[in-house]
Each structure stands twice: as C-alpha cells, then as structure tokens.
Amino acid sequence: MPFNLDKFVASPSVEELDSLKKSEIVKVAKHYGIEFQPLMRKDEIKRYVLEYLVDESILPSTVLETAITVPTDNTFELKRLEMEMNKEIRLKEMEREREREERECKCRGKRRQESMNLG
Numbered sequence: 001m002p003f004n005l006d007k008f009v010a011s012p013s014v015e016e017l018d019s020l021k022k023s024e025i026v027k028v029a030k031h032y033g034i035e036f037q038p039l040m041r042k043d044e045i046k047r048y049v050l051e052y053l054v055d056e057s058i059l060p061s062t063v064l065e066t067a068i069t070v071p072t073d074n075t076f077e078l079k080r081l082e083m084e085m086n087k088e089i090r091l092k093e094m095e096r097e098r099e100r101e102e103r104e105c106k107c108r109g110k111r112r113q114e115s116m117n118l119g
Helices: 005-010 014-019 022-032 042-055 062-118
Strands: none
Touching: 005 022, 014 042, 022 042, 042 062
C-alpha cells in the first residue's frame, strides 16, 4: 500500500514510521518543518521526527525510550559482526603468509640441492 502523508499526519504511529522508506520519512520531516541534512541516515531522520512528535505531545515520550534502545542493540550486533569479519580476514592473511613462506623454503631447498649437485 503506498504511503499517504495526510493519513500519517492525521494519525501518526511509531509502527507506520518504522515501516517507511527513507524518502517517505523525509516527506514527513519536511511536512513538520524538521531540519535535517539530506545525507543523514534514515534512522537519524526518523529519530528527529520522533523527537518532534514527542515534543509536540503528538506521541508519548515512551516512544523515544524504545526507539533509543533498538538502534543500540543493532549497533552492538554490527560491531560484533565487524570484529568477526576482521578476525576471518586476519586468519586468511596469516594462512596466505604461511603458504608463501613454505613455497619460499621449498624454493631455497631446491636451489641448495641443485648447487650441491653441481659442485
């Protein structure tokens, strides 16, 4: 179902705001005259909208408490995944380095063997 700004303004809800795309949240912010930077992330603009709606007593203040805790949980999960990915990358780099050193050792061993055979 397409987003209807007038319907949202008449009866705003956190659930509907959560379901909106960034472009739709931008429309809501512009409607209320909320200042934001166009390069801001969707969650940041949504937070501005929520703060405005709470400040204007359109939504209850408890909305902000739940809105604040959810991104924090996501932030920790993203950080954990990033650390896990970095660990995998380091392990792969160490493996490649070990394989390279093994190849170099084999090459040196062959050269020594060849020089002994020639001498």
